[in-house]
Amino acid sequence: MSVEEKVMRSLKGRDEVILHELVDEVSSISNVPRHVAARTVYRLSREGRIEIFDPAPPDGFPRYISSWYSWWFWSLVVLVAATMILALAVPPVPPVLYIRYAIGSLFVLYLPGSALIEALYPERGSLSQLERLALSIGLSLALVPLVGLVLNYTPWGIRLTPVTTSLALLTILLGLVGSYRKSRILALERVGI
Amino acid sequence: MRRLLPLLLMAILLSSWTVSLAMASTPGYGDDLDGMASRAFNSIRRVEEYGGNSTGLVDRMNVALTLASSGNSTGAEEILKGIISEAPMLEEEGRALSFWNSVRIYSTVAGIAIAVGLVAYLTPRLAWGMWLESKRRWIVRRKKGR
Numbered sequence: 001m002s003v004e005e006k007v008m009r010s011l012k013g014r015d016e017v018i019l020h021e022l023v024d025e026v027s028s029i030s031n032v033p034r035h036v037a038a039r040t041v042y043r044l045s046r047e048g049r050i051e052i053f054d055p056a057p058p059d060g061f062p063r064y065i066s067s068w069y070s071w072w073f074w075s076l077v078v079l080v081a082a083t084m085i086l087a088l089a090v091p092p093v094p095p096v097l098y099i100r101y102a103i104g105s106l107f108v109l110y111l112p113g114s115a116l117i118e119a120l121y122p123e124r125g126s127l128s129q130l131e132r133l134a135l136s137i138g139l140s141l142a143l144v145p146l147v148g149l150v151l152n153y154t155p156w157g158i159r160l161t162p163v164t165t166s167l168a169l170l171t172i173l174l175g176l177v178g179s180y181r182k183s184r185i186l187a188l189e190r191v192g193i
Numbered sequence: 194m195r196r197l198l199p200l201l202l203m204a205i206l207l208s209s210w211t212v213s214l215a216m217a218s219t220p221g222y223g224d225d226l227d228g229m230a231s232r233a234f235n236s237i238r239r240v241e242e243y244g245g246n247s248t249g250l251v252d253r254m255n256v257a258l259t260l261a262s263s264g265n266s267t268g269a270e271e272i273l274k275g276i277i278s279e280a281p282m283l284e285e286e287g288r289a290l291s292f293w294n295s296v297r298i299y300s301t302v303a304g305i306a307i308a309v310g311l312v313a314y315l316t317p318r319l320a321w322g323m324w325l326e327s328k329r330r331w332i333v334r335r336k337k338g339r
Contacts, residue, residue: 011335019331035321041333042324054331068327 003040006030011050019052057186064183076115076175080168083107087164107167112147113139115171118178122185143170226266229273230258236280244294245287250276 001009007026011017017025019041027037044050058064065073086100113136121127127135147166148158156162233254240247253272261269 008335011333016332016334019328019333020325022333023325033318034325035318038321038325039317045333049336050333051336052328052331052333054328056330071323071327 003030003032004044007040007044057190059187061180061183065179070179073175073179079111080171084164084168108144109140110136111171112143112167113137115174115178119174122178122181226261229270233273233276236277240280240283240287243284243287244291245283
């Protein structure tokens with residue numbers, strides 16, 4: 001019997017099961033690691049055979065931002081902070097230099113666009129993952145020169161510190177807008193709209 | 194006098210040939226210096242082959258050759274002797290250096306292979322573990338009609 005069939009059998013005759021209990025149960029019955037059982041449950045939910053839902057989603061923006069729902073926003077903050085530290089505080093010598101190249105490329109070519117996409121399309125199903133990735137890169141390429149253009153007319157000019165700081169601020173700001181809009185959507189879903 | 198001229202010419206030719214032969218076979222002038230230079234050159238080549246630092250020896254070899262070409266064969270000989278005696282030590286250093294270089298390269302490759310294996314083993318466990326943790330209170334139910 002496959003892991004999928006064991007998941008479906010575990011759910012038979014029961015109205016609702018707590019997710020991690022189901023995963024533990026399937027993992028011990030099928031003698032597979034927990035991550036395999038979790039992946040199977042996720043796949044079944046994607047196929048529409050089962051439903052996974054939060055019985056008490058966070059109400060309001062402060063609760064949303066401090067919950068697991070906003071993990072993407074905090075990942076964004078961590079990446080932006082890491083880029084700022086590597087670009088401005090750490091001397092550019094190997095191997096830090098190579099990490100700086102990698103994170104710096106992500107910071108310029110992906111993160112601003114990704115944050116904008118999250119702000120424009122906060123609903124999960126509105127875009128596929130591939131569309132999000134492609135649009136994030138494209139919009140980053142459009143946003144970064146605009147930031148440079150604006151900076152050109154300021155007293156700070158186009159230098160490392162103003163460019164890094166303004167891109168970081170823009171990304172975080174767009175991320176916050178995205179988080180707020182996601183929390184609103186969650187609140188609407190909660191009341192059944 | 195006319196009859197003596199060929200004899201005189203013959204004597205001059207013979208003596209110059211003898212002198213040149215004698216000079217060429219004098220130890221320390223021709224063969225020895227050439228041989229030493231060749232041995233020193235081979236030593237430098239071996240040092241370089243084993244990965245030792247031959248820059249200093251090459252510089253001294255150049256000095257020795259300059260001295261030899263300016264006629265200071267004693268000075269050149271001294272330098273060449275120094276090169277020949279120092280070369281084995283540098284060869285040994287080169288061997289040790291290349292051994293540790295190989296150790297470094299193999300351990301880097303092994304480290305990368307182990308890191309790839311660890312990433313392949315841990316990433317799904319970590320990612321799905323986090324997914325589960327993020328949905329700790331979540332509930333699963335069958336869809337109606339399934």
